[in-house]
Amino acid sequence: MANPRIPSATVTRLVRYLRALEDLDQKGVERVSSEQLAEAAGVTAFQVRKDLSYFGSYGTRGVGYAVPFLKRELRQILGLDRRWRLAIVGMGRLGQALADYPGFGERFALVGFFDIDPAKIGQKVGGGVIEPLAALPQAVRTRAIEIGVVTVPREAAQEVVNRLVQAGVRGILNFAPAVVETPPGVWVESVDFLAGLTRLTYFVTQEVEGEWI
Amino acid sequence: MANPRIPSATVTRLVRYLRALEDLDQKGVERVSSEQLAEAAGVTAFQVRKDLSYFGSYGTRGVGYAVPFLKRELRQILGLDRRWRLAIVGMGRLGQALADYPGFGERFALVGFFDIDPAKIGQKVGGGVIEPLAALPQAVRTRAIEIGVVTVPREAAQEVVNRLVQAGVRGILNFAPAVVETPPGVWVESVDFLAGLTRLTYFVTQEVEGEWI
DNA sequence: AGGTGTGAATTAATTCACAGCA
């Protein structure tokens, strides 16, 4: 029924299941089988059932899963049943793009925008104003910021992460192409498109050489 | 000596090793042990040695690895010993940010920028001009485009991937928060920051509840 | 009959221990 130890790949797949369920829900579909959900998420039906079974029993035998119910359950499991408070550090092009990204709205509140460049301080972005990095510690406390989004250059990433950790955030979403360290209890997820692109060149190269599939 | 079957996690780590080696090389370091390289890449020394051993023997027992040599070897393994030709489809904010991203220069040539919005056609970006999507098939052929970068909204992603595949690209770097399908022989890597952010909320939530580490 | 939930079997990835070479 509950959690012995969840494979982290399972968590990644839960996000896909949730997206598939949101699509289905929007189309008015009320029930899915593991087979259908698997199809929509691009995995196998075994995988779907096993993944869900780590967290509980959400389906009905002989019937399938109720879409709105499973959607709600997955949201809760993934911690999306509340609004997280985020700050972005590094208001270059990427930081600004994120500040204006429409997909944030519902589940995330962008409540801080920081940069070290004096020329940027005071500029308006998304729903706020760019502040100096020195204002971070107080902002994290007074605005209850839980997650820091790091969009600074590679060289500055670890230093910014340190400051965020010091200020008291619980998690970090790192966009810099760097391996950053955090103490236990502070989680990091990295989004690294250059690494993705390089994996791609590797696989394409292998395939071209035809040495193995 | 050579490849029985490479764990895909190994390929991901090779990218980190290469970055660490580039840092070390820049600092003028000429030799590293697996211990030092592991430290720099944030993994264990066992891992480094095992990962490298899938591809060959690059070190000297009792001494370590020669930095410039290993760097070159990893570049070759990862397919970075040549310049790849890319096109970006979807010239919204993210597409434009990528078009101007300085990190592309050396190993990637951006040779096409496409959008479906007539208002965008003809605008200048990065090193080129935005063209209509209808011009894609010919461009892929005449400019030998190998990789398509997809920066369109979620709903349009699969359709654009289909067109890129049809046009003849070998790999796709997908930024849309969607699971996209390709036929065998065409590789996809997805870069999905919303998925990353959701994994983060999951882990932080678990930690807060304190049920398991 | 139909489809979930899960223990067992299989396969994959990581960790370890140490032989082997400079």
Add this chain to the structure above:
DNA sequence: TGCTGTGAATTAATTCACACCT
């Protein structure tokens, strides 16, 4: 002596088969 390279052991993840419920 020191550090790599790798088979063997361990641990983790995936796949499967089927008992079980509606």
